[in-house]
Amino acid sequence: MKLVVDVLDPLGNTTSTIRSCNLHTYHYACSGKSNMAAPVDLELKKAFAELQAKVIDTQQKVKLADLQIEQLSRMKKHAHLTDTEITTLTNDTRMYEGVGRMFILQSKDVIHSQLLEKQKSADEKIKELEQRKTYLERSVKDAEDNIREMLMARRTQ
Numbered sequence: 001m002k003l004v005v006d007v008l009d010p011l012g013n014t015t016s017t018i019r020s021c022n023l024h025t026y027h028y029a030c031s032g033k034s035n036m037a038a039p040v041d042l043e044l045k046k047a048f049a050e051l052q053a054k055v056i057d058t059q060q061k062v063k064l065a066d067l068q069i070e071q072l073s074r075m076k077k078h079a080h081l082t083d084t085e086i087t088t089l090t091n092d093t094r095m096y097e098g099v100g101r102m103f104i105l106q107s108k109d110v111i112h113s114q115l116l117e118k119q120k121s122a123d124e125k126i127k128e129l130e131q132r133k134t135y136l137e138r139s140v141k142d143a144e145d146n147i148r149e150m151l152m153a154r155r156t157q
C-alpha cells in the first residue's frame with residue numbers, strides 16, 4: 001500500500017512524501033511518530049540552534065575586539081612615534097596640546113607624561129580585549145564539546 005503523507009519542515013512549508021507500508025505498520029512506521037525519536041530530535045535541534053546563535057554572536061564579538069585591538073595598537077604606535085620625536089627637541093621648545101578647536105601651551109614634561117599614559121592605557125585595554133577574546137573562543141568550544149557529548153550519549157542509547 002502506498003500512502004501520501006504531508007510533512008512540515010522547520011520553516012513551516014508542507015511537502016508531500018510517498019511512503020509504502022502495509023496497514024498494520026502504518027501507525028508506527030509510516031507516521032514518523034515514534035516515542036523516543038521525536039523528543040531527542042527536538043532537543044538536538046534546539047541545542048544546535050543555540051550553538052549556531054552563540055557561534056554567530058561570538059564571531060561578531062571577536063571581530064569587534066580585533067578591530068578595537070587594531071585601533072588601539074595604531075593609537076599606541078602614534079603616541080610612541082610622537083614621544084620619540086618630542087624627546088629629540090630641546091626643553092625650551094614651545095609645545096601645544098590640541099584640545100577641541102584650540103591649542104594649549106604645555107611643557108615638554110607634561111606632554112611626554114601624557115603620551116606615556118596613553119601608551120600604558122592602550123596596552124591595558126589590548127590585554128583586556130585579548131583576554132575577552134580567548135574567553136569567548138573557549139566558551140564556544142565548550143558549547144561544541146557539550147553537544148558532541150550529547151550526540152555520543154544518544155548514539156550509545
